[in-house]
Amino acid sequence: MRGAGRERQNIIYRAGVLGRRPAVPTDFAELERRARKASSAAGWAYVAGGAGEGRTMRNNRAAFDRWAIVPRMLRDVADRDMSRELLGTRLPAPLLLAPIGAGQLIAADADLHTARAAAAAGVPYIFTNQGGTPMEETAAAMGAAPRWVQLYWSTDEALVDSLIARAEAVQAGALVITLDTTVLGWRPQDLNLGSLPFAKGLGIAQYTSDPRFHDLVTSRAREGTNKSVEITLGAIRSLIEITRNHPGKFLANLRSPRPRASVETFLDIYSNPRLSWDHIATLRTRTRLPIVLKGILHPDDARRAVDEGVDAIVVSNHGGRQVDNAIASLDALVRVRDAVGPEPTILMDSGIRTGADVFVALALGADAVLLGRPYMYGLAIAGQRGVEEVIANVIAELDLTMALSGVQNLSEITRDVLVPQGTLSA
Structure with a gap:
């Protein structure tokens, strides 16, 4: 995706000459506002809502505000490379689409729209375990494009094995075990409506x-x-x-x-409150797929995951939907990367809104990030096209941020490009 930023700008500006505007807004605030207007009350509560008083969601954003990018000049950034090798696959950009359940609340055939958009953009889509479309149909919609599969660990072990076998059959690039939802968090937006999509057969x-x-x-x-x-x-x-x-x-x-x-x-x-490291230890005999643990926030858990030989971890607080006033994922990322060193593969989600956010997360130790709510908002506004445009906008801004910061490739995005917000040192 060399030159993705200028190319995206040119598409938008040329269409503007003809009186056409983007299908979705290019700033997050307006994207969110229009998505809320396009969504049902139950759909908005489920996708946009968080746990408790919403403090973890606010923590996620505040963490990004604590860091500032320090652009460097005269670096010859005409040729930029955003590609990254991730679990054996070369990606055009360090971005995946996060698994988000019950997308039917936002749009019919949400999983298929998202899958086709991800395939068009060349970014992996992590199939949600709580989808409205079977993984086989979703995989067919993607063709040969990369996909991973999420697993919620059921109390029925035979069902776990069956879901793993199906993930292998659809040629998933990895099995993503979500650790932080052994029970549902306290979500007032859903509770106030008495709305649980699964109880009505959605997302199963x-x-x-x-x-x-x-x-x-x-x-x-x-x-x-x-x-x-x-x-x-x-x-x-x-x-x-x-x-x-x-x-x-x-x-x-x-x-x-x-x-x-x-x-x-x-x-x-559907989920197992007894989930433990003993369960994770069985995976090597149950699947040939790379194993990714999603929901790691504590350095000791990250070290244990590396010791257990998992292929990657996702530093995540579930978008602020599980524990109120939990540590921001970006803050946890710094501690986790320091704990495990430079080699293990670490992804991060929760709070990513823009290409500049992706840049900061990469600088603080992420190998790639998972994009969540923004693409769902694009889906609410304009279906598959909306998802495609959100992906394109985030990648374009990442590319331009690299260019304007004097960075040619992802390996140059290190902590040296940042300073804590409010400091005078460069």
């Missing part, structure tokens, strides 16, 4: 398409349920939504116990 397509999960649902449907449901208008609407979201024809589903049994089975087994 990886499960309803899985043979092991089918067996579990069959057993549950055969045994029946002891859970009585109060008959209200809301309950009827929820049952209709569960039925509509379940694979198969609506009328057949309406007469079947399987849709409700699928939701109840999912809610019982």
